[in-house]
Amino acid sequence: MIDKWRIEENVFSEKTSGKHEALMTLGNGYMGIRAGFEEEYAGQKRGFFIAGTYNRAGLNEVAELPNAADITAFEIIIDNERFSLLKGKIHEYNFTLDMKTGELKRELVWENTGNKKFKMIFRRFVSLENRHLVCSKVSIEALDEDSNVKIKTGVDGRQTNSGVQHFHEMEKRVYDDKFIQYVQRTTESNIDMYLNTFLHINPVLEKSFTIERRKLLAEITGVIRKKEILEIEKISLVYTSVDKEFINKDINIGEYSLDKIRELKDSRYNELFHSSSESWNNFWEKSEINIESSDEFDNFAVNFSLYHMQIMTPFHDNRFSVGAKGLTGEGYKGHVFWDTEIFMLPFFLYTNPETAKQLLEYRYGNLDEARKKAASKNCRGALFPWESAFDGKEETPEFAAINIKTGKANRVWSAEKEIHIVADIAYAVIEYFHVTGDTEFMKSAGLEILAECSEFWVSRAEIDSKTGKYVIKDVIGPDEYTEHIDNNTYTNYMAEYTVSETAKLLESFENKKDKIYLKLAEKLGLEEKIPLFRDFAANIYLPEPAETGIIPQDDTFLSKKIIDISRYADSDSKQGILKDYTRDEVVDMQVLKQADLVMFLYFFKDKFDKDIIRKNWNYYESKTIHDSSLSMAIHAITALYFGEKETAYKCFQKACLIDLGPNPHSSDDGIHAASLGAVWLTCIKGFGGISENGGMLNIEPVLPDNWEKLEFPLVFRKKAFRIKIDKKSVELFSESNDILEIFINKQKYELKDYLRVLY
Amino acid sequence: MIDKWRIEENVFSEKTSGKHEALMTLGNGYMGIRAGFEEEYAGQKRGFFIAGTYNRAGLNEVAELPNAADITAFEIIIDNERFSLLKGKIHEYNFTLDMKTGELKRELVWENTGNKKFKMIFRRFVSLENRHLVCSKVSIEALDEDSNVKIKTGVDGRQTNSGVQHFHEMEKRVYDDKFIQYVQRTTESNIDMYLNTFLHINPVLEKSFTIERRKLLAEITGVIRKKEILEIEKISLVYTSVDKEFINKDINIGEYSLDKIRELKDSRYNELFHSSSESWNNFWEKSEINIESSDEFDNFAVNFSLYHMQIMTPFHDNRFSVGAKGLTGEGYKGHVFWDTEIFMLPFFLYTNPETAKQLLEYRYGNLDEARKKAASKNCRGALFPWESAFDGKEETPEFAAINIKTGKANRVWSAEKEIHIVADIAYAVIEYFHVTGDTEFMKSAGLEILAECSEFWVSRAEIDSKTGKYVIKDVIGPDEYTEHIDNNTYTNYMAEYTVSETAKLLESFENKKDKIYLKLAEKLGLEEKIPLFRDFAANIYLPEPAETGIIPQDDTFLSKKIIDISRYADSDSKQGILKDYTRDEVVDMQVLKQADLVMFLYFFKDKFDKDIIRKNWNYYESKTIHDSSLSMAIHAITALYFGEKETAYKCFQKACLIDLGPNPHSSDDGIHAASLGAVWLTCIKGFGGISENGGMLNIEPVLPDNWEKLEFPLVFRKKAFRIKIDKKSVELFSESNDILEIFINKQKYELKDYLRVLY
Structure with missing residues (x-):
């Protein structure tokens, strides 16, 4: 029986630690704390990551989100034995993240090696109300006999990013015999972190x-009497010198944060x-x-x-965006990709458009870079970085993991060639305007982004001497197993x-003077x-379906070799094909890492009839390994375009398993x-059938057979309403009286x- | 039953890990590897420390010996379960360092949680023959059933010094599908480490x-058949860019070390x-x-x-010396103190004088600093640093661990005031010359050290206007609980x-023209x-016994307050007195951290009769907490000067327990x-009664009652011989025919x- 609000483990297992740490992360957009056990x-x-605190650790390292000092660990020693669930016996066990309330809770009965039983409850949350606040509560009940306990907890600045230390240690102090303050500074970006805590x-x-x-x-020593419950609450406040509230202000953050934690001295978990x-x-x-x-x-x-969209998104600060x-986790080093605008932003756009705007403001803030x-x-114009961090500089590593045998690193061409990101960001700006009608944003930021993106395309394209058409050469499309190609269909259409659209919008604004x-x-x-x-726009080359109905992914794709990919596509091990073929060999095959032409269909379905969409979907899906987490859900949505709702549902369920599936290591480096x-x-957008067309909302729902009802909230053109879809009808409810067509x-x-x- | 060659644990315990890791360290003077378990x-x-590879990690850090990439870990997964002795059952267990051969060995029978038993043997040594070589051997026998295994081992560069990362990661490669080479570079001193290994x-x-x-x-996967033994041997070679063999040579160390490991491809554990x-x-x-x-x-x-003296001493390279x-371990950051010349050098001087010479050459090499x-x-002259590392610069941290409540750090005055180190080094040079008669060394290095040390004393002393005597003001003697004192008896006499002696020696050399x-x-x-x-020398003030017979430790010591120190002196927790009194308060008491006047007696016993020595020993010992590991053994030796051989024996046994005693954390940061x-x-020098007087060997043995016989080798004036002492006689055996008086x-x-x- 699945509880839709609870991620649960009922058996303690070391093997799943990477997975539950990532999946059960607590956070509030300002910070994220992996669900590592107290012991x-x-x-x-x-892992403890604070949005925007990027640092470059040194030689051979790119900027990344540093792993901040730990405040979650409790070393618990009972009767001179370190508490660990690997020892003794576990009689009861439940570990749950309640997504409804954002609380992580572990309840267990442990019998130590001396055959004494203890009931323990560990609770923890990261406040969604006060973004600087983290609280833990540990309860220990001695079920059988009086027991000696020694418990150590505080701030541990030994954390690294897989061995890379991002911090200098600065001051560490105890105030009023109660409040711990630990200060650390990033080594290159000079960001100070203030960790304040008390019990x-x-x-x-x-x-x-102890120091x-x-x-x-803090070290707590004493005896828990039989049947007595020892409760320790730990209340922590975290501030950094890049926090929005300190910008251009002459504030001593150490004193400020100490005042703040002193204010909480009587507050309880x-x-x-x-x-x-x-x-929540x-x-x-x-x-x-x-x-x-x-x-x-x-x-x-x-x-x-x-839940994860909410905890990962820095809705408090438009200088930051969402990492992959x-x-x-440490994966992708906290860098921001096209993922944000194309995959995550729509959720905010249709539920909380203010956050969507802030995510676009992040790009505007980095327009100069x-x-x-x-x-x-x-x-000319603007070429956004493939991987972006604090200041919008290109952060893509120049080389990928080296080939350990040749010692040669594969050159990563994304920063140079995966220029579709320029159109992806522009697309998000246009969609934002269509959905919100926010002309103020367009005048202050959106139009400038669009004009610079368009300018980029005009300057990047060249005119083919034979056809007189604009062509875009030597790019990488969404499919990263195909490099250095000309006229990627996705890229050209998006450009x-x-x-x-930019021209259209500019003219409409021009008319208003x-x-x-x-x-x-x-x-x-x-x-x-x-x-x-x-x-x-009138003269760019836009590939069309061939006689077979197949739209070429690019100029040369369809002439490449076809291989049987079934053993890779069904595999749990990502990028298995690269163990059998070199990257260069894969580039010369009709093998896709992820949706590319299908991604194109996702955006441009209206240009083709169902039959063409079906043909292309089938052709390309059979060549796609889905080695990227961006692939399966787009296949789900596009399958609906030719009526394959059960195929869509299967793809949807597979997409849901990317993090939630059985592979215990799928999410070690973080969720997708x-x-x-x-x-x-x-x-x-898929089953609910929501889309917009030049500012008009369309609803064309198709529920999978398994679903009786789908109900969700939406905000469109400032009007908030709920939509209920069942097999027979669509119902809409609104508390406002504004009229929306x-x-x-x-x-x-x-x-x-x-x-x-x-x- | 104690085996005098074996440090053994017969019960697995997590609690002792810090202790056995340090005590059972393997090494060869070039490198030391703590005895961490494979799993x-x-x-x-x-911990993996290579002599001389100091690095300064950054802001607020002093230079220290970095923890190099690990080559000892083996992750062993049997039937999909990570091998850990915290799980399942342990049926047999023995963990032994054989000091006779330098091999670490762990034999055990483990029953996994699936009730299958495995016999496992882990062996490891650091070669004393080839200082770059480390070998491990892991044997696993499936006692009950065929079992799946997956074993991962290689090089792990995530090691830090308590969270401080000292390395950039450089190249990592596999050659010939066999040899792993991992290169890392210290962040500030730019020392490259090359770790080469194969299985x-x-x-x-x-x-x-896997990377x-x-x-x-390397990842090894397969099935061990029932009763079959899987054996994995791991052979590793470690080189660094500061290795002696590469100085001023244009050698590509990566290629060189790869050639070297290829030469070992057919060699076996x-x-x-x-x-x-x-x-050995x-x-x-x-x-x-x-x-x-x-x-x-x-x-x-x-x-x-x-055993430890041998593995800690870089006898291969006179640019390095011995850390405290x-x-x-990470303790004292690999820094060199007076400990080396006064406490460790005599062992080498009397058994292997070449090494003693090299240790003095280390000081000569740093004379300019x-x-x-x-x-x-x-x-004027030379003031050696209190803490020395690679280049002889002063490495003493300016401030000690801060007071966590006030946030104020105690100023460490040792670098400024503990100038007796100048005399300690000079003393060792003089002793070296007396014992070896090595005039070449004196001409090339020894005399220059002595002249510069003497010059320092002359310039540092001042003339007291009342007495006309040279006085030495504002110093710290060996006792670090007494600061800023004038005319420390130990310091003045040593000066x-x-x-x-310098004057005498210079004149004797002058005469030879x-x-x-x-x-x-x-x-x-x-x-x-x-x-x-x-x-x-004629006019320095040398304190004498007062009427009571007590020699003052310094000008003011005897006028300070006396407290009862018994609760601190018997305590396991070091520096417990500093929890009750501030450091400044302790400075104003007759409380000693360690031998000071007694240290003086150790060197100058011949100046006083037994009665005076006894009185002073008793007076000062009763005020000494022995919070320093340098204290107890000196008390043992000096007790013999007034015939207290059983007191001496008790002190000796206490000194032996500093690392070998029951406190599980005494040696976490390294041995003493x-x-x-x-x-x-x-x-x-104590029970054997060995001393030298101006180049003449004296033997005046006093065996404790418990001892029937004491037998040891000695080298004096190039003549090697063995000494057997029992209750009735002294016997000497030599294989050379040179005559020694x-x-x-x-x-x-x-x-x-x-x-x-x-x-």
Whole structure:
């Protein structure tokens, strides 16, 4: 029986530690704390990541999110024996993340090697109400006899990113015989982190403080009487010198944060947790999806996606964006990819558009760096980095993991060639405007992004001397197993879309003669540019289906060798094909890592009939290994375009298993953020049939057979409403009286407070 | 029953891991590898230190010996379960370091949680024959059923010094599908380390290589048949860019070390171990002490001392010296103190004088830095650093561990004030010359050290306006609980000894009119200096016993407050007094951390009669907490000066327990090198009664009641011989026919090949 709100383990196992640490991460967009156990185990990977605190550790390292000092560990010694579940016996065990409230809880009965039993409860949350706050509570009950305990907890600055230390140790102090303050500074970016913590201990035991290199711990010693419960609450506040509230302010953060923790001196776990869970409640009210499915797992997986989208997204600060692993692990070093705009942003756009705007503002804030990158490639406009961190500089490592035999590292061409990211960001800006109608954002940021992206395409393309068409040569499309190709269909169409929509939008703003717009137009020389954009959009080469109906992925793809990929596509081990073939060999085959032409179909389905979509889907899917987590959900959605709702459902379920599947190591380095966004996409844009067309909302739902009902909230053009879809009807409920025109199954309706449409 | 060659554990316990890791360290002076288990445990502290590879990690850190990439770990997975002795059942267990051969061996029978039993043997040695070589051998026998195994081992560069990462990761490669090469570079000193390793696997199983961040591992997969033994031998070679053989040579160390490991491709564990154990045999022949005691522990403790002296001392390279923890832990960061010259060097001087010479050459190599330090304090001559590392710069941290409550760090004054190190080094040079008669060394290095040390004293002392005597103000003596004092008796006498002996030696060399000497004399202006030295020696203030017979430790000590220290002196927790009193308060009490006036008696006993020595010993010992490991053995030796051989024996046994006692954490940060040297001193200079007087050997033995016999080798004035002492006689055996004049119990004898003297 699956509880759709609970990620649970009922058996203790070391093997799954990497998985539960990532999946059960707590967070609030400001910070993420992996669900490492309080007690230490070999192979455990604690992780504590704070958004935007990137640091470059030194030679041969790119900037990454550093693993901050640990505040979650408790060393528990009972009767002179270190508590570890590898020893003694476990009589009861439950480890749960409650996604509804954001609390992690472990309850167990442990019998030590001296045959004494103890009931232990470990609780922990990261506050969604106060983003700096982390609380833990440890309860130990001696079930059989009085027992000696010694418990150590505090701040441990020995954490590294897989052996890479990002911090200098600065001050460590105890104030008022109570409050620990530990300060560390990143080695290159000079970001200070202030970790403040204190304990409530009940009943009162002897407490002292011990100091070691990079550690400052409180040590609690005493006796727990039989049937007595020892409770230790640990309340911690974390601040950094890049926190928004300190920008351009002359604040001593050490003193400030000490004042803040002193203010909490009488606060208790339960009340602080209550405040945080209220914030979680607000979130779910705005975002919850209800699925009535014969398989409870579906709704659980969707909740899991939404939970993680919420904890990974720095909605407090538009200088940061979402890393490919959120704040759940070291994978991809906290870097921001196209994943954010294409896979995650829509969730926010349709539920919490303010956050979507902030994510786009992150790109706007880094527009100058993108301009510099374009210039460095002899282009105009803006070329956004393939991997972005604090300041929008290109952070993609130049070389991938080396071939351990040849010692040669594979050159990573993404930073140079995977330029579709420019169109992806532009697409998100356009979609944002269509869905919100936010002209203020467009004038202050959106139009400038669009104009610079379009300018990039115009300057990057060249004119083919034979056809007179604009062509885009030597790129990598979404499929990263195909490199250095010309006229990638996805890229060319997305470029065309960017440039033509930009031209359209600019003209519509021009017509309004708005002062801010005119200033921008002058700054960017738009008057001269719009005709160039028009020309580009009209004359770019857009590949068409061949006689067979197959649309070429690029100029040469269809002429490459075809191999049987079944042994790789069904494999648990990612990138297994690279053990049999060199990367160069794979590039010369019709083998896809992930959706590419299918990704193109996702955006441009309206240009083709069902039959063409089906043919291409089948052709390309059979050549796709799905070695990227971005692949399966897009296949799900696009299968719906030719009516294959059960294929779509299967793909959806596979997409849900990317993190939630049985492979114990799938998520060791962190969850797959884009894939979680894509689960939302599959539900809402796929089965829910939500799309927008130039600012109009369309609903064309197709529920899989397993599903009786799908219900979700939506915000469109500032109007918030709920949608209930079942096998017979679509119902819409709104508390506002504004009128919104909607197309449901291509029929136009007006939504005020209620609307029901039968199929 | 104690085996005097074996450090053994017969019960597996996590609690002792810090202790056995340090005590059972393997090494050869070039490198030291802590005895961490092959399989990982929480709280384990692997350590791999290579002499001389100091690095400064960054802000707020002093130079230290970095923890190199690990080559000892084996992750063993049997039937999909990670092997850990915390799980399942242990049926047999023995973990032994054989000090005779330098091999670490663990034999056990483990029953996994699936009730299948496995016999496992883990062997490991660091070669004493080829200092770059480390070998391991893992044997697994499936006792009950066929079993699946997966074993991962290779090089793991994630090691840190308590969270401080000292290395950049450089290249990692596999050559010939066999040899792993992992290269890392220290972050500041730019020292490259090359770790090369490969495996022999029998029977042949499937092998592949996996790469992770800072890791390169071989992965062995397959089935062990019932009753079959899987054997994996791992042969590793370690080189660094500061290795002596590469100095000023244009050698590609990566290629060089790869060639070297390729040469070993057919070598096997047993034969390589045989070569190393032969070198150990040679060592023991030159150094072994035989004690017939009613307590076997005595001889075991002495072997333990000698074993560690051998593995901690870089006898291959005179650019390095011995750290206060040898190569067994992070404690004192690998820094060199006076410990080396006063506590450890005599062992080498009397058994292997070539090594003693090299240790002095280390100081000579850093004489210029010592001159600079003296100049920076407005003195002339040489002021050696209190803590020394690679280049002889002062490495003492300016502040000690902070007071966590006030946030104020205690200023460490040792670098400024503990100037007795200048006399300690000079003392060792003089002793070296007396014992060896090595005039070449004196001309090339020794005299220059002495002249510069003497020059320092002359410049550092001032003339007291009342008495007209030289006085030495504001110093710290050996007792570090007493700071900023004038005329520390130990310091003043040692200064006098340095300067007067220097003058004497210089004059004796002057008389020979040797060309090299004359050049040196000109360089240093000795003609003018010798009279100054004479004047200083004649006129320095040397405190005398007061009417009570007590010699003051310094000008003010005897006027300070006396407290009862019994609760601190008997305590296991070091520096417990600092929990009750501030450091400043302790400075104002008659409380000693360690031998100071008693240390003075150790060197100058001949100046006082037994009664005075007894009185002072009793007075000061009752005020000494022995919070330093340098204290107890010196008390043992000096108790013999007034005939208290049983007190001496008790002190000796306590000194032996500093590392070997029951406290499981005494040696977590490494063994106590000086205390181990002092165990040798107590045996040979104490009970054996060995001393030298201006180049003449004296033997005045006093065996404790428990001992029937004491037998040891000695080298004096190039003549090697063995000494057997029992309750009735002293016997000497030599294989050379050179004649050596010896005083035994103040009678003069001539030793040729044999001599026996009855008491």
